[in-house]
Amino acid sequence: MVPIIQLFGIDVVRFSIDLLTLYSLFLVVSLTLNLEAGYAGIPNFGKVMFVAAGAAAAGSASGQLAAFVLMINTHGNYTGYIYQVIPQIDAALTHNPGLSIGILLFGMLVAAVVGAVLGFAASFPAIRLREDYLGMLLLAAAQFFQIILSGYEPIIGGTQGIEVPNVFGWFFGDEIGVRDVVVLLVLGAFALLVFVYCEKVVRSPLGRTLRAIRDSELASRSLGKNDVAIRRKVIVVASAISGMAGALLTFYLGSVGAETWTRVTWTFWIWVILILGGAANNAGVALGAFSFTLLLKAVDQVKFNFQPFIPVDVNWLEYIMFAALLIGILVVRPDGILPEKPTLTLPRSVLGHIMESNVNTVDDEKSQPGKQTI
Amino acid sequence: MVEAFVTDTIVYASLFGLMALGLTLTYLTTKVPNFAYGSFVTIGMYTAFALYRIQKISPYASAPIAFVLGAIASVSMYLGVLRILSKRGSSLVALMIATLAVDIAFVGIFGIYSDYLTSRYAFIDSKQFYPIPDSFTLFGTAGIVYVAPISLGIVTLAVFLLLTQSKLGVAMRASVENPSLARVVGINVERVYVFAWLLAGGFAAMSGSYYVLWLPGGITGGSNLIVEIFAASVLGGLASIYGSVLGGLIIGASEVLVTKVALDQLGSWVGIYQKGIPLIIMVVTLLVLPKGITSIDWHRIFVKAYPSFASQLRRLYHSMAKLTRGES
Numbered sequence: 252m253v254p255i256i257q258l259f260g261i262d263v264v265r266f267s268i269d270l271l272t273l274y275s276l277f278l279v280v281s282l283t284l285n286l287e288a289g290y291a292g293i294p295n296f297g298k299v300m301f302v303a304a305g306a307a308a309a310g311s312a313s314g315q316l317a318a319f320v321l322m323i324n325t326h327g328n329y330t331g332y333i334y335q336v337i338p339q340i341d342a343a344l345t346h347n348p349g350l351s352i353g354i355l356l357f358g359m360l361v362a363a364v365v366g367a368v369l370g371f372a373a374s375f376p377a378i379r380l381r382e383d384y385l386g387m388l389l390l391a392a393a394q395f396f397q398i399i400l401s402g403y404e405p406i407i408g409g410t411q412g413i414e415v416p417n418v419f420g421w422f423f424g425d426e427i428g429v430r431d432v433v434v435l436l437v438l439g440a441f442a443l444l445v446f447v448y449c450e451k452v453v454r455s456p457l458g459r460t461l462r463a464i465r466d467s468e469l470a471s472r473s474l475g476k477n478d479v480a481i482r483r484k485v486i487v488v489a490s491a492i493s494g495m496a497g498a499l500l501t502f503y504l505g506s507v508g509a510e511t512w513t514r515v516t517w518t519f520w521i522w523v524i525l526i527l528g529g530a531a532n533n534a535g536v537a538l539g540a541f542s543f544t545l546l547l548k549a550v551d552q553v554k555f556n557f558q559p560f561i562p563v564d565v566n567w568l569e570y571i572m573f574a575a576l577l578i579g580i581l582v583v584r585p586d587g588i589l590p591e592k593p594t595l596t597l598p599r600s601v602l603g604h605i606m607e608s609n610v611n612t613v614d615d616e617k618s619q620p621g622k623q624t625i
Numbered sequence: 626m627v628e629a630f631v632t633d634t635i636v637y638a639s640l641f642g643l644m645a646l647g648l649t650l651t652y653l654t655t656k657v658p659n660f661a662y663g664s665f666v667t668i669g670m671y672t673a674f675a676l677y678r679i680q681k682i683s684p685y686a687s688a689p690i691a692f693v694l695g696a697i698a699s700v701s702m703y704l705g706v707l708r709i710l711s712k713r714g715s716s717l718v719a720l721m722i723a724t725l726a727v728d729i730a731f732v733g734i735f736g737i738y739s740d741y742l743t744s745r746y747a748f749i750d751s752k753q754f755y756p757i758p759d760s761f762t763l764f765g766t767a768g769i770v771y772v773a774p775i776s777l778g779i780v781t782l783a784v785f786l787l788l789t790q791s792k793l794g795v796a797m798r799a800s801v802e803n804p805s806l807a808r809v810v811g812i813n814v815e816r817v818y819v820f821a822w823l824l825a826g827g828f829a830a831m832s833g834s835y836y837v838l839w840l841p842g843g844i845t846g847g848s849n850l851i852v853e854i855f856a857a858s859v860l861g862g863l864a865s866i867y868g869s870v871l872g873g874l875i876i877g878a879s880e881v882l883v884t885k886v887a888l889d890q891l892g893s894w895v896g897i898y899q900k901g902i903p904l905i906i907m908v909v910t911l912l913v914l915p916k917g918i919t920s921i922d923w924h925r926i927f928v929k930a931y932p933s934f935a936s937q938l939r940r941l942y943h944s945m946a947k948l949t950r951g952e953s
Contacts, residue, residue: 294718296660296725376911384911386721387658387859391852395904402897519729522722562744563737570733574726578706581719 266548272435272503274544275442279496280517281524281536282449283489289531289591290453291485292465293377297389298493299517300396304369305362305494307400307407310415310507313358314340317416320350330404330413337414345420355418355437359498366494367487374483393514401509412508415501434503441499445492449533461485462531515570520547523577529587538588630885632770636839638877639773640832643780644850645857645873647828651699652863653801654818655707657717660724662854664731665695665826666847669833671738674754674842679746683760684834685772691834692827699826700819702727708815728848735844753843769838776835780828781870788866797821853880856903860910862917871918876903 280302287293295301311329317340318325326332344351376388400407407413419433452458463471464478472478501507520543528539550572554565561568580587597605644666651659672691673684706723715723742751759767788794799807800817807814833847857876861868880902887895914920 288718294721296721376908380911380915382717383656383658383721384859384863384915386660386718387855388907388911390660390725391855391904391907394849394852395900398897398900515729515732519725522725526719526722563740567733567736567740570736571730574730574733577726578710578723581710581715581723582713585713585715585719 266552268431268435270544270548272431272438273548274541275435275438276496276500276503277521277524277544278442278537278540279445280493281521281528281540282445282533283492283496284521284525285530285533285536286449286452286485287489288525289536290458290461290465291482292382293482293486294382294386295373295389295486295489296386296518296522297373297393297396298521299512299514300389300393301366301369301490301493302497302500302517303397303400303512304497305366306497306501306507306511308365308494309358309362309498310413310501311407312361313354313418313502314413314416316357317344317350317354330407333413337416340416341420344416344418351416351418351420354416355502358418358502359495362494362498363491364494366497367491369494370487370490371483373490374486377486378479378482390514390518393518397509397512397514407507407509412506412511414506415504417505418502438499438503441495446533446537453531453533457481520573523573523580525587526577526580526585527587529589529591531591532587532589535587535589542588630881632766633885634878634881635770636773636835637881638874639777640836640839640873641853641857641877642777642870642873643773643828643832643835644854645861645869645876646780646784646866647825647832648854648858649861649863649866649869650821650825650828651703652858653866654821655703655711655720657707657720657724658855659825660721660851661702661728661731662825662829663847663849663851664728664735665699665829666833666836666850666854667731667735667842667844668695668698668826668847669830669835670837670842670846671735672830673757673834673837674751675742677757678742678748684757684838685760685768688831688834691830695826695828695830695833696823697826698731699822699829702826703819703822732844732848739844753841754837755841756839757837759838767838769835773835773839776831777870781867784824784866793817793820852900852907853877853903856907856910859907860918862919865917865919868917868919875918876906879903879906 280298284295284298287295314333314337315325315329317323318329318336321340321343323336323339325336329336344354373389373392377385380388417430419430419437453461460471460476460481463474464476464481468478497512500511504511524539524543525536526539527543528537529535550565550569554569558565644662647665648659648662651657651662669688669691672694673687676682676687676690677684702724706727707720710720710723736752739751742748748754759769761768763771786794788798796807796812797817797820799810799812800814804814807817829847833842836842836846836850853876854873857873858869859872860875861870861872863869880899883902884895884899887898910917
């Protein structure tokens, strides 16, 4: 069966590029959810809203900026003339790396601002309400937001969607394979940056304060921690990053529409990743995101081979499968692959030194991790 | 012929009352917002759709079947997922995400079922279908306009009688108020909870099968109603069954009426913001009146609104008190 192995061999590269691209996006969004739900104790059941808002804003604003800079006539109706405008923009961008990068950065900036504004709005209920009320509110708000996106045409043309300038076209002409590698590099770099940032945050005094607030709001308040301000900060930052992830997805796909993001993908799957990897553990989330994406891509790869033998659409089986997976994890291993660990505030060598010199301090340093909220 | 918005209001308000009642029953017992509740409604929609299209059975006749199917789904979800998790000491957030998972799984099941309907009976509209024609009209108005409020009335009355007059109902109230104390006096709390979930799933599916007599249904037909159902339940205070019925009526009526006024005054573009009305009501309720409409202290509001009358009452009370103490 050499041809199949050959085919499989060719597929491996393609498969890995797709896998890693999707992984980077899932990683970024699930890290922000980890910051909110894992560390700060804000269960965000409306994640899709923040990702979609960033993507829609970036997709719409970047194209309009490009049209404005390149002086392309949009007849005052950008979404209406999208099919005339975008090819002109793309043609100009292939010879203009500076403008391409500028538009990419502008789109991400707009997405971050829109995400932050939405996050700020969401922080008002988030700091007041109990977990169950907040979950209901955010889920309902996300549902409403999607209805608006699909109905209000001036932003992204409703359900039809709009095309987005190809900001990666300048690199090696318009070769599809090369473009995907460039996209992967950009997304991977962004994901790495977000990971490092999240690790820095949770190892900082702010990260420990977050856990303290999550575990006992009253106790942390009595120690003078401003839980309202800190929670607001977390939700704004996490939403801004989610928005940027949405913007990158838009530039990668080259189009954006109200149906691009579903509650299943950008709320439910992100939660599956968080629970699978282990809440309040960034390394766990990274591992969870990888296992989940691998599983998802493997199923995608396999499902069309098995489709003839299964009487129903495999996509539906996927829904049921991941739901069962999540409930299974909750039953068997609710803490995820890598459970939460106490953060060591000092390097190990220094800790060892302290341990040798003073036995009493050791007991304090080894204090137990807070109770798990998830 | 009655104006369309009047009949719309009646049907919408009654059905949301019925749906909110069921959601509140599940919330009262397990204290988890059930994100899969919309899918129970979809079960009713598909029962009505399939039986009407295959056997020409009217949704009124298939509503009891929908009730049974919804009840089965609801009870199996409670026993198969939530009880196992809560016995393992899962947190509230874990239970919430589990109910979301069940909702997603249900959407998958409806997808498979609609694929089956398409391939077996060639119903090409099985993923998204138009309202089923009503089987009778009375005084020129579709039957559902009468059936929906009457059903809500009967169900509310039945629940009221159950909770106040029957032993099971008293046991239910006891289990909700204080589960450990209820266990001490020999109530099988688990069985009571199962019964509450049975009723909840049944009411949801029943209202779903009525719903498709008036409005279109589909795979996510019930899940899309989650905004209104939660808003109604939150407005009712999430802890009061009668409050949730009232909340459903208010949400349903205000959604139709406000949209009607807005459409007349502002034009057709406001149509897509219709679901914003329940959402806004929900946000305002949560921020202003977190315990819902039944927590309003009407006496205090009355006293505040008419202080002169209240002060006269107080003076009267004090003089009476003096009299009873023997002072003059």
